[in-house]
Amino acid sequence: MNSAWTGYLPGIIREWLEGRPHLRKAVGNTGWLLFDRVLRMIIGVSVGAWVARYLGPARFGELAYIIAFIAFFQVIAGLEADGFIVRDIARNQGDTGVILGTSLRLRIVSGIVCWLTATGMMYLFHPDDTQICLMTVIVGAMLVFQASDTVDLWFESQSQSKRTVLAKLASYLFANGLRVFLLLTKAPLIAFAGVISLESAALAVALFVAYRRFPTDGRWRADIVQAKKLLHLCWPLATTGVMITAYMRIDQIMLKEMLGEKELGIYAAALTLVQVWNVIPATLVASLAPFVARMKSRGETEYQDALVIIFRFFAIVAFLGAGLTAVASPWVVSLLYGAEFRSSAVLLSALVFVIIFIFQGMAQTLWVINNDVRIANLVGTFLAALVSVIANFFLIRKFGIMGAVFSYLLAQGASVVLFPCLLRRDLLTLYTRAFLGFGSRKQ
Template sequence: MNQAWVAYLPAFLRKKVEGRHELQKVLTNTGWLFGDRLLRMGVGLFVGIWIARYLGPTQYGLLSYAASMIAVFSAIAVLGLDSIVVREIVREPESEREILGTVLTLRLLASFSAYILTVATTLLLRPDDRLSQILVAVMGWAMIFGSFDTIDLWFQSKVLSKFVVYAKNTAFLIASIVRVVLVVIKAPVVAFAAANSLEFGLAAIGLCYVYRSNGQMISHLRTSWTLARRLLRDCWPLVLSSVIFMVYLRIDQIMLGQMATSHELGIYASAVKIAEIWFFIPTAIVSSVFPNIVRAREVDEKEFYNRLQKLYNLLAFLGYAIAIPTTFLASIVVYLFYGEAYASAAPMLVLLIWSDVFANLAVARNTFLMAMNWTRVLLVMTFLGAAANIALNFWWVPKYGGIGAAAASLISYWFAAHGGCFLYKPLRRTGGMLTRALIYPRFW
């Protein structure tokens, strides 16, 4: 049976999707995820800009430093299990309660450990900065609440993301209202850190509710320590890879905070915020198509690679569609969003928006590595990208500040997503596929 929205498509598109129920299900799921991200993009950008204008570059830089520290260590809390869990539930649906229960237990343990490590590292790096220490300690609770995102993986495996959208958007909207109130009453910067943790706490409650409304119960989940050992054995390269990935995703802001000033970091963070608005696009698409790509590998290798090439083509096209106009409009966008105080963020935004093209392709390429269970290859590729980013930041940040950090991100993202594929023979085919996508991107 066709989804209701199919009837409203133009004739040429309707012919492509009519009767293709799996494709319709994927498109419906992707639509919900896009709706979620569009709402967050609109409301989140508006509220975020208001907060940045209110706090000013220096305090906004401090808040961004705390968020970057937490982002790096949150990779430990997540344990890199997302794709593994979806893959295992697709393959063994009869074991889904044991899989989810085990992963939830592991993530709760890992998140508490990550929280302690984050606070300890901040004390080490900024022993005399009491405000940064408090911001990290308050905002770090988001990692613990985030453990309940494990429930989201069940909905992903069923391609039913609309329920997750309900739960997380409700939490997001409540937290956004709180943030607006904080600006109006001129609250201190610590209050905004607390609002971030509040959002994750409300999202955890919402996920438990929608999981129950779909006939599932948290109390029915089981923990298997045998399965836990197997999952940890499979995921440790992903944990390392996720930590390394978050290092090279956020090391620029941490190093700016350490080697430059909080003001410079605030300027740079405003450019990052605009560039990262679009990160939801590859994530939403890949989370919807990943189960079908896994199934294609099981039955038809040619179709498996055909679907991967289409995914690469699409994400390259979307990356260009965003990067090209932003290149010419960066100054206007920064001025309209953040005002004159943040004007120097424009050239940083240009470099960062082009790094998004390669970030898109990295997300798609990682789908291939996960489907092949090449987790160690993913670890090596991510490590090389992180090493390049750290080296370039050490070289350029002291000389060029935020511009140097943005340039380092662009080069290291390209290397980790595309250039590095040609260093490893089994990935050269993938490198060629990515090259074709960059040269001849297509929407369909």
């Protein structure tokens, strides 16, 4: 075993992993990522709930509105090229400096452009609301700082996630310590917006320090050919990312515009608890990406068998997590948020079942990257975003906050299962094998 924590796994799992060195390495790497994200989740939920209690539904909803708006630009600034960068480093170790250097410079430029664009658009939408515009400027600064995540991709490609863990944990503890200080000193809303960007800046510094201890062999440098290649590869996924953000965030923007900040705050509190579950699939996919790429290079049989196992495992974990959360939702909301947010419990008990689709969507990214089906994925996601906008428009009017819940579930199901399977028969075959137990492999 390459990681001490795997010694605590059940004996049957350890024996099964012994004959699979690549998978064993991925599992060991997953442990570091999971430790980081679970710890961040615990701290984030605890401090976040305290912040929500302090701000109340209305001001908490206003902050959620800014975050949802910036999220659209965050996807573009990040280029959505992580999977391709890790894959190319694994395949071409000698070009690591060029791959990473080009990615870093592209992200810095796109981050600055997105920051300025987000600020300008918010001013056009709310020219008389000085606080919202100022908060957009402050939170939007993170779009530039997130370029430092390029260092994380270097560590990920080398199964050195523990270095990223320590860097992210340090910045996360700093940010949440600052939030606690703001809570104790009864700071205004805008101060909590500032912490978001300060955390990104602190992470950039921490990753730079970590990189100095484990650098690449050569210097990072930008290359125009590599830049064109990267942009060609990532634009469908970046566009898809915007569409994903649309059907995952448009509900919050429409809730605020149609019902108000207070209703958005109640909805955002429930959604925050649902998003806690995203830690598991995101962590697993990050560590399984190199393993799945190797299975693809070995042959179609090994590759498809690996995906079937991953799809099944993700589904089991999602069903269990959704059921447990739905049952415990009244107690959880009461404990974390208090009486002002009691309405969030009903929303949470229904909204949490969206993680079934989210888990499968995350697993599907492994298939998308290795099968080069970015265009089909883009079309399906665009249709799902369209479903989300239309559904939210009508269902929020008819059912209020619960209409946003129904729309969210509908959009996720359409994005992950309905449209992809209609557009790609080979994906439908994979799902048939995974969940119905029959269907032939593509040779």
